Amino acid sequence: MPTREPSETRILSVASEHLRLHGLRRFTVVAVAEEAGMTHANVYRYFPSRAALVDAVVDLWLKATERRLADIADGPDPADDKLERLILALARANRDLLSEDPHLFAALSQAVAKRHAISRRNRARVRALFERVIDEGIASGAFEPRDRDKAIAYVIDATHRFIHPASLELEADVPQASVDARLSTLIRVALRVLSTGIV
Amino acid sequence: MPTREPSETRILSVASEHLRLHGLRRFTVVAVAEEAGMTHANVYRYFPSRAALVDAVVDLWLKATERRLADIADGPDPADDKLERLILALARANRDLLSEDPHLFAALSQAVAKRHAISRRNRARVRALFERVIDEGIASGAFEPRDRDKAIAYVIDATHRFIHPASLELEADVPQASVDARLSTLIRVALRVLSTGIV
DNA sequence: AAAATTACAAGTTACGAATTTTGTTATTTG
DNA sequence: CAAATAACAAAATTCGTAACTTGTAATTTT
Incomplete structure (x- = not known):
């Protein structure tokens, strides 16, 4: 199992929460990034796409x-x-x-x-x-x-x-x-x- | 089995063809009625709704x-x-x-x-x-x-x-x-x- | 140099106006 | 009087545009 970087883990956990609470439709990279305390562009350093x-x-x-x-x-x-x-x-x-x-x-x-x-x-x-x-x-x-x-x-x-x-x-x-x-x-x-x- | 009126049969067969060719999305009562040679209102004499x-x-x-x-x-x-x-x-x-x-x-x-x-x-x-x-x-x-x-x-x-x-x-x-x-x-x-x- | 940001083009979604469709009722036709 | 139509309100869909989101690249920060 590869060790994940802290930001990656953080994005993932915020994304999980977001998906669970708001569903696929309202799941946006911008919102996840904001809640993870970064700009959305940075999310793309860790995940290639939404x-x-x-x-x-x-x-x-x-x-x-x-x-x-x-x-x-x-x-x-x-x-x-x-x-x-x-x-x-x-x-x-x-x-x-x-x-x-x-x-x-x-x-x-x-x-x-x-x-x-x-x-x-x-x-x-x-x-x-x-x-x-x-x-x-x-x-x-x-x-x-x-x-x-x-x-x-x-x-x-x-x-x-x-x-x-x-x-x-x-x-x-x-x-x-x-x-x-x-x-x-x-x-x-x-x-x-x-x-x-x-x- | 109840005998269907001719118009009812005609509507049904046009509707079948329409559904088969165009799919649910493009299936309209107006189009079916037109192809069956009547106004859409008359379709409602035979079927209560789309x-x-x-x-x-x-x-x-x-x-x-x-x-x-x-x-x-x-x-x-x-x-x-x-x-x-x-x-x-x-x-x-x-x-x-x-x-x-x-x-x-x-x-x-x-x-x-x-x-x-x-x-x-x-x-x-x-x-x-x-x-x-x-x-x-x-x-x-x-x-x-x-x-x-x-x-x-x-x-x-x-x-x-x-x-x-x-x-x-x-x-x-x-x-x-x-x-x-x-x-x-x-x-x-x-x-x-x-x-x-x-x- | 790694991590993040800014800036931007391309794609998608949201929204209101216009149009179409649905379904009802009153009226006409044969 | 049975079958169909015309006319209409309400609901749904389409269309064009504005706003937002996605994804990339160049730049800044640490």
Whole structure:
């Protein structure tokens, strides 16, 4: 992890706050710079564009979430436990962001929809975590899929509804308990499907 | 099915063409009326608002799709076959609309996102078809789920990614063959899950 | 020399006036 | 009297312009 310069950190934290409070629409480089106590031109010494600054804010959240997921994947527990917790943690992280910080969620959602580099990379890294845990399960004998690649695609496709921002937005008003119940059914099924070689 | 008056039919067909060619943004009651050879005020004799006219166009497509799904559900084949064809037909209908008529797809997508009555009702009817076929499978012994309601929710949630407009838009550029392969894995798994009582 | 500022061109947004569209009602037509 | 139109108010959209924001380059500060 590169050490950030103090000004860069300051800009980032002001930008985060600004995005959270005012949303993408009203997020301006001029306002961020002013609140960070500098002229807007100086912001461009650290971030090449407004879009890059917004992406950096989103990336901060993505990386923090990734770290929590990696902690699960790196844990000593059985692979099926870890896969379950991985899916739940990812689903909850996104869902909590939607309810607790809608503006940042919207920015993330856009980054995903428009396939920004940060979201493509995040997606690749999260997918790698899933692959690692599933491979670990195969190695330990907990999972016995007929086709490893299809098994991975299956897990990702089946859980999509509870993980992808675009799908989460659709159910913002459904009681969390009901969503949780459906997700846990889905996970339970996925684990059995992986362990019994259905996929 | 109520017999429509000739003017109403004419308006609807001009409106369909207009929506398909120009999209929601440029779809105006005035232009539709003009092309249908009448003043815009007369359109309001048949449709209470611009929004209602757009919804009527979308509903035309939804109903046509529903009829094809109902034909499958009403067929004499085994329930597992019918469920597979139901899911495939629904996924393909939406996917084909996206590629062949993006403007109508966008209008449908909005109706779904904004929970218009037409889309809520369509959803309820399509869900009822799924329930019917699954119940039929339970009656015939082809499916033996532990919990019927959870089984239905599972099928709908797991296939969501390949059926819901918001999710389909995300994969517009993925080769159809690859999407089809993933969907058929998902369906195969779902059928086994239903038949073996995993859910 | 690094960090910041000033100054400026290019692009975007905000805003009010003009126009168009929506939706209603009273009236005409066949 | 059913179908359509004309006429109109209210709402939405477009258009042009002013203000602001973005991004760059030359200059100043520390």
